[in-house]
Amino acid sequence: MIPFLDLKAHYQSIKGEIDGAVLSVLASGQYILGEEVARLEQEFADYCDVKHAIAVNTGTSALHLSLLAAGVGPGDEVITVPFTFVATVSAICYTGARPVFVDVEPVTLTMDAAQIEAKITPRTKAIIPVHIYGQMADMDAVKAVADHYRIPVIEDACQAHGARYKGARAGSIGTSGCFSFYPGKNLGACGEGGIVVTNNDDQAKTMRMLRDWGQEQRYHHLLKGFNYRMDAIQGAILRIKLRHLEGWTEARRTHGRRYTSLLAGSGHLRTPVEAAERRHVYHVYAIRSRDRDGLQRVLTAEGIQSGLHYPIPVHLQKAHADLGHQAGDFPVSEAAAGEVLSLPIYPEMPAWHVDQVAAALEYAYVS
Template identity: 70%
Template sequence: MIPFLDLKAQYQSIKPEIDAAVLGVLASAQYVLGDEVAAFERDFANYCGTAHAIAVNTGTSALHLALLAAGVGPGDEVITVPFTFVASVSAITYTGATPVLIDIDPATLTMDPKLIEAAITPRTKAILPVHLYGQMADMDAINVIAEKHGLVVVEDAAQAHGAEYFGSRAGSLGLSGCFSFYPGKNLGACGEGGMVVTNDDAQAKTIRMLRDWGQSKRYHHVLKGFNYRMEGIQGAVLKVKLRYLEEWTEKRRAHARNYRALLAEAPHITLPAEAEGRRHVWHVFALRSAERDALARDLNAQGIQTGLHYPIPVHLQEAHADLGYSEGDFPHSEQAAREVLSLPLYPELTLSQVEEVAQAVKEFAYVA
């Protein structure tokens, strides 16, 4: 069997370092925040090219606090996309603001900047682009519009650790950028974790207070805050893994290049693209096929696991029916949701496994 993801293999590759880091936290008894989390924050800010990094308990919490610190609240609107994991939209609703959705660029599956201005109203406060699958949205175009209309930009970089846009790292081009360290991410914790990065001192100060019950110092509650603190063990584990992230990313990029070369001539298959000026870090390799479900069944029958990212766009999810959108409102998002299929892609994958997966896809494509 070729698994979609193999977290055990990653752990085994760096087991002595991970074990030592965890035992170090247990010995120090700094179980929440503490020195290891602070060290990871410094390392991750340096990696992203930002002045600050504030560690939190999940990527969703990162989005929530970044929006709150940017002044988003009840009565405001935040523009984002429906083709994303539901957390992108849920975090907006947590603030009391209203998500306003626009469609994606069918080539990159990220926010289509040409649709932004038509969605702006007097209530619009922010734009939340999603760097989907490991590729950044068109940040120059988005930032030009945001500056023109006095809007803030919060990057959802949950899938884009180390991705670049014309040399700038994900998270560094908006007022703030938000990352998830869910175990399956390119940089994954042994549990949950998240981070907000920013170059804005005031944002950083506010987010640090908000994550820890709004405290400026112990028992001095300046803001109505939350218990969104990162645990010490997660900070220690992530600090170790960050040292390997570039190596792992280059392996992902090599696997993606091999998939693209091996599948270049496969009929009825649309391969994911790496847009000009962008460094794609391939959180997932999501091809497209009108016969997606049949292809998934065929691969599974051959012992090849696949993933669906994502089969139902947010505007068609029952939980968000109150947004008032209907089927047909976002045709590119809806078509992508019907067609995308993620193939196995992780650093520990071997070339022979990539070739086996690609061969199985081609055999299906030629008879479909």
């Protein structure tokens, strides 16, 4: 079998380092926040070329706190895309604000900045572009509209650790950037985790309080906050993994290029496109085919795991029926949802597995 993702192999590749870091935390008796988390924050801020990083318990919490720190609340509107994991929209709803959607571009599947201005109202308080699958949105175009209307941009970089746009790291261009450390991410914890990065001193201070019950100091609660703290063990593990991230990223990019080369001759599917002046980090290698379900059945029969990211856009999810959307409202997102198929890709994946997956896809069209 060829797995979609192999977290066991991932762990084995750095087992000694991880085990030592975990045992050190256990011996310290400091299990929530603390020195390991503080060091992770500094190291991740340096990695992203920003002043501040605020570690939290999930990527969803990172988005939630970023919105609150930007002043988003009940009755406000936040512009984002429907082709994303539901957490992007859930975080908006947590604040009491209303999600307002624009469609995605047909090639990169990131926010179509040309549609933003038509959706701006006096209630618009933030814009959240989603860096889908490991590639950043067209941030110049998004920022041009946002800056004109003085609206903060919050980057959903939960799938884009290490991605770049014209040399700038994901998370460093907007008012803030949000990352998930869910285990399957390019930089993943051994459990849950997330982080916010920002250059805004005031917002950083607010988010640090909000993640820890609104405390400025122990038992002095200035804000109505949350229990969004990161565990020290996850902080220690992520510090180890961060040191390997660039190597893992280049391995993913090598696999991505190999897939693209091997599948280039197929007229029945489309491969991902790395847009000019962007560094795609291939959190997901998603091909597109009108016979997506048939291809997935072929791969399954050949013992090859695959994934669907994402088969139902958020505006058509029953949980968000209250937004009043229907099929046809966002045609590019809807078309993508019916065509995308994610192939196995992870740093430890042997090159011959890439060859075998590509061969199985070609076989599907000649058999």
